[in-house]
Every structure is written in C-alpha cells, then in structure tokens.
Amino acid sequence: MKHKAPSSRRVTYAASPLLAAKTPPGRSRFVVALVALAFAVLVGRAVYIQIIGAGFYQQQGEMRYGRTLDLPASRGRIVDRNGQILATSITTPSIWAIPKGMGADRAGREKLARLLGMTPPELDKRLAENANFVWLRRQVDESLWLTVKALGLKGVYQVAEYRRQYPEGEAAAHVVGFTNVEDQGLEGVELAFQKELQGRDGSRAVVRDRLGRVVEDIGEQVDPVNGRDIELALDSKVQAFAYQRIRDAVAEHKAQAGSVVVLDVQTGEVLALANFPSFDPGDRHHLTGAQLRNRALTDTFEPGSTMKPFIAGLAMQSGRVTPSTVIQTAPGWMTITGSTIRDAHPHGPLTVAQVIQKSSNVGTVKMAMQMQPREMWELFSSVGFGQKPQLNFPGAVTGRLRPYKSWRPIEQATMSYGYGLSTSLFQLARAYSVFARDGELIPISMLRQDGPPVGVRVFTPQTARAVREMLRMAAGPGGTAPKAQAIGYSVGGKTGTAHKQEGKGYATNKFRAWFVGLAPASNPRIVVAVMVDEPSNRVYYGGDVAAPVFSQVVQQTLRMLGVPPDIDVKQQIVTDALPAVQESF
Amino acid sequence: MNRLNALLLVALVASSLVLVKSAYDARRLFADLDRERGEQRRLELDRERLEAERQAQATHLRVEQVAREKLAMRTATPAVTQYVVDPGPAK
Numbered sequence: 125m126k127h128k129a130p131s132s133r134r135v136t137y138a139a140s141p142l143l144a145a146k147t148p149p150g151r152s153r154f155v156v157a158l159v160a161l162a163f164a165v166l167v168g169r170a171v172y173i174q175i176i177g178a179g180f181y182q183q184q185g186e187m188r189y190g191r192t193l194d195l196p197a198s199r200g201r202i203v204d205r206n207g208q209i210l211a212t213s214i215t216t217p218s219i220w221a222i223p224k225g226m227g228a229d230r231a232g233r234e235k236l237a238r239l240l241g242m243t244p245p246e247l248d249k250r251l252a253e254n255a256n257f258v259w260l261r262r263q264v265d266e267s268l269w270l271t272v273k274a275l276g277l278k279g280v281y282q283v284a285e286y287r288r289q290y291p292e293g294e295a296a297a298h299v300v301g302f303t304n305v306e307d308q309g310l311e312g313v314e315l316a317f318q319k320e321l322q323g324r325d326g327s328r329a330v331v332r333d334r335l336g337r338v339v340e341d342i343g344e345q346v347d348p349v350n351g352r353d354i355e356l357a358l359d360s361k362v363q364a365f366a367y368q369r370i371r372d373a374v375a376e377h378k379a380q381a382g383s384v385v386v387l388d389v390q391t392g393e394v395l396a397l398a399n400f401p402s403f404d405p406g407d408r409h410h411l412t413g414a415q416l417r418n419r420a421l422t423d424t425f426e427p428g429s430t431m432k433p434f435i436a437g438l439a440m441q442s443g444r445v446t447p448s449t450v451i452q453t454a455p456g457w458m459t460i461t462g463s464t465i466r467d468a469h470p471h472g473p474l475t476v477a478q479v480i481q482k483s484s485n486v487g488t489v490k491m492a493m494q495m496q497p498r499e500m501w502e503l504f505s506s507v508g509f510g511q512k513p514q515l516n517f518p519g520a521v522t523g524r525l526r527p528y529k530s531w532r533p534i535e536q537a538t539m540s541y542g543y544g545l546s547t548s549l550f551q552l553a554r555a556y557s558v559f560a561r562d563g564e565l566i567p568i569s570m571l572r573q574d575g576p577p578v579g580v581r582v583f584t585p586q587t588a589r590a591v592r593e594m595l596r597m598a599a600g601p602g603g604t605a606p607k608a609q610a611i612g613y614s615v616g617g618k619t620g621t622a623h624k625q626e627g628k629g630y631a632t633n634k635f636r637a638w639f640v641g642l643a644p645a646s647n648p649r650i651v652v653a654v655m656v657d658e659p660s661n662r663v664y665y666g667g668d669v670a671a672p673v674f675s676q677v678v679q680q681t682l683r684m685l686g687v688p689p690d691i692d693v694k695q696q697i698v699t700d701a702l703p704a705v706q707e708s709f
Numbered sequence: 710m711n712r713l714n715a716l717l718l719v720a721l722v723a724s725s726l727v728l729v730k731s732a733y734d735a736r737r738l739f740a741d742l743d744r745e746r747g748e749q750r751r752l753e754l755d756r757e758r759l760e761a762e763r764q765a766q767a768t769h770l771r772v773e774q775v776a777r778e779k780l781a782m783r784t785a786t787p788a789v790t791q792y793v794v795d796p797g798p799a800k
Binding site for chain 2: 208209212213214215284289291292293295330333337338339340341360361364365367368611612613679680683688689693694
C-alpha cells in the first residue's frame, strides 16, 4: 500500500501476501453495478406485479379458487282471473355427460341407453358429437335421474333446468301457448308477453373450498330478477267448460274443428277462448300441425246471416225503417244486375224484425240497397270487420273487407247477408258486443281489467235495444235457433250456416255452422260465439249444431258469474207438498 | 424492556391464532348458511312444483268427470236452484 495509483486501488483480500490478488478496481465496480442492477430488476418486477399488473394477477388467482355462479331467474307465472295457475316454471333435472370422461364400460352404456329411451348405437352417436359436453336428455323426471345416478357411471351429470308446467293442459292451450326448451315463448300469451314473463338472470362470485363448498362471497352479487306474473282475464272454469262443450259437439257432429269465444261485455274481458282440436302444451313431442291453430283468432270465414242484424241496425239508425216496417220478400227471390238472390224458404211480407228472425236474404238486401256503399263500409269497419283486433296476441287476423269504392251493386247486396267479406270468430263476437252494450263498442282485453272500459258509440241505445229484441226473437220460437234457449236466462242471437269455400267456389257438401249471441237479453252480461267446422253427421245448420253449445255455455257461465236468472223457471225443487197444520195459539 | 417485548410477542401470536380460528369459523358458518339457502331455494321450487301438480290433479275437467262418473252428480241448473235475496246486513 505504499504507492497509490490514481486510477487503481489495491484491495487486500487476505493477510497473506501470497494470496494478494491484484484485482483491478474496474472489475469490482462492475460486480457491484451488476448486483445493483439485479436488485433494480427485482424491484421493478415487484412493482410491476404489485402495482401495475396487480389486477391481472388477482384475477388469475381468483380464477383458481373463485367461481361465478349463475342465479337463474324464474319465468313469471300465467294465472287466470281467480289466481289459478295456467302456466308455471318448475325445475327438473337435465342429464348431460362428458364423453371423454366416461370410459368404455359397455354394459353400463347399454343400461344408460335403455333408461334414456335410446338404442346403444344412438347413444354412441350422441356421445361422439362432442368430447367435452353433450346433453343426453333434457328435462326429465326426478326419478329417472335418480335411476341413472344409481348406475354409478363416470362422466354423467345433471343440472337443474326450468321447465314450464301447464296444469290446465289442453283446455287453455291455445290461449296460454307454450315455450321452447330454452324458455322462450313460442305461442299464445307465452309469446305475446315474453318480455314481461322473462326475468333477468343474476350472478354471484364466490370462493369455493376443496370440497366445493361456498365459503365466501367476493365482489358484488347481482340478484336475479324474476319474470312478472301475467294475470289473464280468462276464467279457467268457464274456459274448461267451453272447451269440454265444443269438444263434445265436434265429436257428436263428426266435425273437423270448433271454437268458442266468451266475452264479458261489461268489462271487455275474454272469459274463455277455446278451440278443438287442442294439444297438451307440456308435451313437447306433439307441438306441430293444425291442432296448434287458435282457430277463433286465425281462421276467417264469411259471416253469412250473422251480418244481417248490422244491416237492420243501420237501416233503423238512419231512419229508413222501424222494426215494424213491412218489407215484401215474396216471391222469395230477387234479381240484381242479372244475379239472383234467393231465400231458402219464401216468406211473403215480413216486418224488419221478422226479416232478422226468419233470416230472410231478400228482406235484408232490400234494406241494404237503399244505402250508400260508404255507409255500409263505415259500419262494418266501425264494429271491427276488416280491422286487426287491438289485442296483444299473436296470430290475430284482420279478415277481409274491400274498400267500398270497388263494390259492385251485387257485391253490396251479398255483403249485406255476409258474403264477400270475411271475419274471424273473435271479431264476430266483438262486433256483437255492440248490441249487448247498447250500441257501444269497447276494446277487448286478454288481461284482467280493473276500470270500466271506454267505448265508442256505433248505434244509438234505442237502435241497439231494438236489434237485441230481434235477436231474442231469432233465438226464440219461430226463429232460426230455438235450441239456443237457456234455462232461466233470456238469450238473443243469430245463426249462420255456410258452404265452405274451396278453391274458387263453394264446396257442396262441406259446411260451417256458427252461432253468435248475447245473454241475458234484458241486460246482457256476456257475448258467446260458437263455430263448428264441417259438421258431417247429417245435421249441419248453425241452429242445430252451434246453438246447443251456446245454450250450455251461456247457462254455465252466467251461473258461475252469479248472474240471477231473468226469466221464470219451472221449479223442479220438490218441497213438502203436504198442507201445513194450523198452529194453535 | 425485554419483558415487554416478550409479552407483546405472546399477545401477537395469540391474536393471530384467534384470527385464524375466527376466519375458519366464518367460512364454515358461511358454507352452512349457503347450504341452507340452497335448501330453501330447493324447497321453494318444490312447493311450486307441487302446487302445479295439485292443480293439474284438480282441473275443472277432471273434477267434473269424477263428479259425474264416480259420484253420479249433475250440473245444477236454475230449475233446481232456489234463489234467495240477501236482505242486507242484519241490524
């Protein structure tokens, strides 16, 4: 250490001079710098992990012990006006498998295939679709899953899924509709109110331990929002009864199909809307074909004689006739621009009331030909013909009503008795509510209503009452539908019978029979429309086929609604017929 | 001074152990709670299912059929009904 070089410094590492290494000072500095650099890198890395990339690592960590659980929202229920369930969601197991985790246990697979209702090759094919996940069978019974579980197969699991249950089954099937396997509404109210019924799924992030138990919540929980319940105006008792009656009528008359619509005219609610043939909405295997059609809303037909009361109403409203004005209908036919209009039975001179009662085509045409086409068109559209029903329901059709400017005289004549325009049974029922409500047309609703509806006046109350009286006569002795009479309740209504349209003409041996009416006639509460398609058991007149169904439905519905009878009934209650002995006092 | 440090060390260790224990308890209780919640949900769904099933067993169509066939009952008509007028609330 005697001499000192300016650029170097001796570092003595040992006492022994033999060991004195002559390390250049640059090297030691280099080492120090290297170590410092290494520390700096470590610090940088720590800063990166702890501060800059913290989120990422935290997330990675959570991924390893945290799980996000789905909280499925349940679909809302559909209930009737009394709270009876028409559709509700229940959970059922769905069986799924991880094919690559299943192993090659032949015997086990065969047993599984048998339980699932497949053949072993079918099952193998299904399992070959995806190595990581396949549905084996969705929405099975709890008991089936327990049996499958008891097989003890590896790689077969279950998950709880919601399934719709329809307690009322086929009776209300067309109104309620159904959903697909993913819980999306496909028909009826299930489709119309999909948005309201469907809930919003929630989720929660949790920490799971080794045994799969949830031990902690992390982050925020999103609660599921369950779907809203839909309260229909339907009365399931009336609905079931109407369905049963139309089903029986279709069977009795060997018909193709039938429909019934029951409207409460005080509130504008649909109390029942039944069609036959029907289907079980809970059974997914048979959800195809014509049975799904809600015929009362989707099928249109020419309303025939049921249009006549509207013409009579318009003629009276415009002061052209009174109910007692006599119209000559002899000789039972008349000619308009070369075409002949006939009555099935010639009648001679009839009053306006009798024209409706006897359903005379000639009489009606004579009234109609005094009117402007525009007047008739305005009346028809104001009661809803050719207009799409303002009903939140899929499939409701508009019907056909051509613009009046293109009407030829013969068309105006035939339209007055219901040919050349078309309507659905539902539209017809709604149009008749005009007579039931003293000339007011009210909106019709599938949902339960609270306040009284606001109507639009079409006829004056006097006119509506006069037409109602004619309808009462038509459904009475000497009318076209005495079978529409109900015990205890006065009814009014009009029959219709028509050859079915086939291609461009009319089929000679295929008919459609219907009846639209109101009850009680003195102060109407309900409008009932009944239609039977292709009755082919000898009788086919609306008065014979549809009117009896009307009568039974009216009687039951009014009874269920608690409407007191308005006509005297011959009491069949057997009371003690013995004379009472005078009390002595 | 040393004694105080030793005391503090013991206290620290003890409180750490209590912390571990209580965290463990909290997790166990939470797992229990969660299981019970799951059970509650399952029972609610069960109730929903049973309600639907009960109603499916008692539809009007079925009730009427049973009443007609097994019990030989008939639908009441106004002809066999005695209507009475509610005299109003008794004073």
